[in-house]
Amino acid sequence: MSRSAGCxxxxxxxxxxxxxxxxxxIPNIGVGCIFRFTQLLVLxxxxxxxxxxxxxxxxxxxxISSVTTKVKGFAYTNTSDMDPRFWDGxxxxxxxxxxxxxFVLTNMVVTPKQTQSRxxxxxxxxxxxxxxxxxxxxxTDTRGNGIQTGLCVNYSQTVQTCEVLAWCPLEIDxxxxxxxxxxxxxxxxxxxxxxxxxxKFNVHRRNILxxxxxxxLKRCEFNRKTDPDCPIFRLKHILSEAGEDFQDMAVKGGVLxxxxxxxxxxxxxxxxxxxxxxxxxxxxxHPVNNVAPGYNFRFAKYYKTPDGEETRTLIKAYGIxxxxxxxxxxxxxxxxxTIVNLGAALAFLSLLPAVSDWFMLTCLSKKHYYSQHKVxxxxxxTEAESISMATSYGTR
Ligand SMILES: *[C@@H]1O[C@H](CO)[C@@H](O)[C@H](O)[C@H]1NC(C)=O
Numbered sequence: 001m002s003r004s005a006g007c008x009x010x011x012x013x014x015x016x017x018x019x020x021x022x023x024x025x026i027p028n029i030g031v032g033c034i035f036r037f038t039q040l041l042v043l044x045x046x047x048x049x050x051x052x053x054x055x056x057x058x059x060x061x062x063x064i065s066s067v068t069t070k071v072k073g074f075a076y077t078n079t080s081d082m083d084p085r086f087w088d089g090x091x092x093x094x095x096x097x098x099x100x101x102x103f104v105l106t107n108m109v110v111t112p113k114q115t116q117s118r119x120x121x122x123x124x125x126x127x128x129x130x131x132x133x134x135x136x137x138x139x140t141d142t143r144g145n146g147i148q149t150g151l152c153v154n155y156s157q158t159v160q161t162c163e164v165l166a167w168c169p170l171e172i173d174x175x176x177x178x179x180x181x182x183x184x185x186x187x188x189x190x191x192x193x194x195x196x197x198x199x200k201f202n203v204h205r206r207n208i209l210x211x212x213x214x215x216x217l218k219r220c221e222f223n224r225k226t227d228p229d230c231p232i233f234r235l236k237h238i239l240s241e242a243g244e245d246f247q248d249m250a251v252k253g254g255v256l257x258x259x260x261x262x263x264x265x266x267x268x269x270x271x272x273x274x275x276x277x278x279x280x281x282x283x284x285x286h287p288v289n290n291v292a293p294g295y296n297f298r299f300a301k302y303y304k305t306p307d308g309e310e311t312r313t314l315i316k317a318y319g320i321x322x323x324x325x326x327x328x329x330x331x332x333x334x335x336x337x338t339i340v341n342l343g344a345a346l347a348f349l350s351l352l353p354a355v356s357d358w359f360m361l362t363c364l365s366k367k368h369y370y371s372q373h374k375v376x377x378x379x380x381x382t383e384a385e386s387i388s389m390a391t392s393y394g395t396r
Contacts, residue, residue, distance in 0.1 A: 024374055030364060035356040042352065046345040055265070056341040059334030061200035063262050065326040069098035073188030077181050082110055092182060094299070094317065100324050104188065104235065106250035107180035107318040111171040114300075114312050119168035120155040121145060127161045135162035145170045173316050180250035180318070186236035189221065190322070193231065194275065196262050198330040203266060207231050207275045222277070229274070233258070238322070242279040252294030253318040255283040262328030273330070282323060295321055 026032075050056045075087040090096060092105040121127040121144060129135050129152040137150030146166025155161040194207040208217070209229050220230035222237065239246045242256060249256075257280050264273035283295060296319075300312040361371050 026360060026370065028360070028364065028366075031356055031360045034359045035352065038352045038355050039349070042345070042348050045348070050341055050345065055331050057333055057338040058265075058267070058331030059200070059337055060329045060331045061198045063196045063198060063326060063328040063330070065194060065196045065260075065262075067100050067324045067326060068193045069102045069322075069324065070191045070193075071098065071102060071104060071188055072191070073185065075182050075184035079177065079181060082181075087182065092185065092319075094319075101321055102190070103319050103321045104185055105317050105319040106182045106185050106253065107177055109171065109173045109176065109316040109318075111169065111314040111316075114167040114169065114314055115309060116165075117168045118149055118163050118165055119170060120153045121148075121161040121164050122170055122172065123155050123159045123161050129160055129162050167312065167314065171314055171316065176251060176318065178251050179247055183247060183250060185250060186234075186239075186246040188235050189232050190235065190238075191232050192258065192260075192324060194260055194324070194326060196326065196328070198264065198266075201266055201330060201332055203264070203273070203330060205262070205264070205273055207260065209274065233277075235320070238279050239320075242281050244281055249281075249294075249320060251318065252296070253320055254281060254285070254293075254295050255321045255323060256280070257282045258322055258324045260324065260326045260328075262326065262330070264328065264330035266330050266332040294318060 071089055071093050073089070075092070076085070077087065078084040094103050094105060126141065127144065132150060132152045135148050135150050135152050137148060139148040140146075141148075144164065146164030146168075149163045149165055151163040152160050153163045192207065195204065196206070197204050208231055212220075212229060212231075217230075217232070220227050220232060222228070222230045222233045224241075236246045238256065238258065239249060244254075244256070259278045259280065261276040261278065262273070263276070265271065266273065285293070296316055298314060298316045300314045302310060302312045304310055357374075361367050361374070364370065
């Protein structure tokens with residue numbers, strides 16, 4: 001047999017060798033416990049967390065939603081700034097069509113009978129003057145209220161300010177009515193209609209659940225304990241669940257979130273798909289630094305006097321904006337996520353022998369004996385005899 005043929009045979013011999021693992025059984029309670037214990041941990045993780053809590057066997061889809069709202073309630077005001085007045089939804093809901101957010105007027109500063117004319121600026125360091133030289137004709141200050149005419153006029157008996165061309169008389173908003181003018185708004189109710197779709201599963205739901213009939217809807221009011229499915233909310237109740245006092249917030253306004261959580265389990269054995277409501281204040285109410293608090297904006301109503309002059313009533317409106325925030329995911333059994341997560345769990349199991357080996361080779365009293373048997377070095381020069389050597393593996 002030539003040398004090269006022998007080499008070839010040897011190579012072939014390697015290619016067609018079958019390798020198998022030799023199993024070493026360690027009859028030690030400690031290692032056995034560690035191994036079973038880690039197995040149990042992985043099992044608990046897979047069954048408890050992955051399957052029950054995370055529902056990793058499910059395919060998921062997020063919600064597409066539409067919201068409409070309708071506020072109802074009446075109020076009657078009788079204050080010095082305004083004639084006695086009755087208020088209904090058309091007066092205090094701005095804008096009239098509510099969707100994902102609606103605004104309820106609760107307080108206001110009213111400046112009636114404004115006309116395009118000339119009047120003295122409100123006094124502050126940049127508008128007070130001594131004579132006409134301090135006022136520049138045509139000057140505009142965005143923080144001011146109008147275009148200066150160049151005259152210095154009496155604001156009051158002691159103060160002189162620059163005259164401006166503006167909607168006069170100017171609004172004075174330093175005094176906000178307290179308590180809020182529309183305090184009765186706390187008893188207003190809002191009906192929230194919310195339809196949701198999970199397009200991947202072609203599932204449609206709405207927050208007026210199938211068992212709600214129209215006579216129940218006419219008289220019910222949301223209450224977490226007694227009427228958790230009623231879609232009609234009393235504004236005061238919303239605020240108190242958000243930890244706010246209505247009368248307090250009504251004075252300067254604010255933003256409040258109505259959060260609707262649709263977390264749906266569409267598997268036939270669970271089949272749970274109802275909305276969960278929660279409420280929280282969204283604008284920041286800092287207890288110490290309360291600069292520029294609340295929420296307000298201005299709007300005006302325009303009139304023509306009989307002699308053709310245009311006048312307006314300016315309203316600085318304070319109120320609570322309610323934002324309806326809908327979120328959620330639906331889950332349904334899916335074969336792909338199941339396989340992927342099963343694979344991940346099995347990969348975890350294959351790590352366990354390493355943990356037990358480490359314990360066996362470092363912590364047990366017979367560790368040298370075990371490492372002698374576990375790790376075998378074959379000497380290279382002879383094929384026939386192999387010399388196993390005890391190694392220092394695991395002893396440091
Ligand atoms: C709201 O309604 C309750 C009970 O119906 C009543 O006691 C309360 O005075 C009302 N609030 C206002 C501000 O009118």
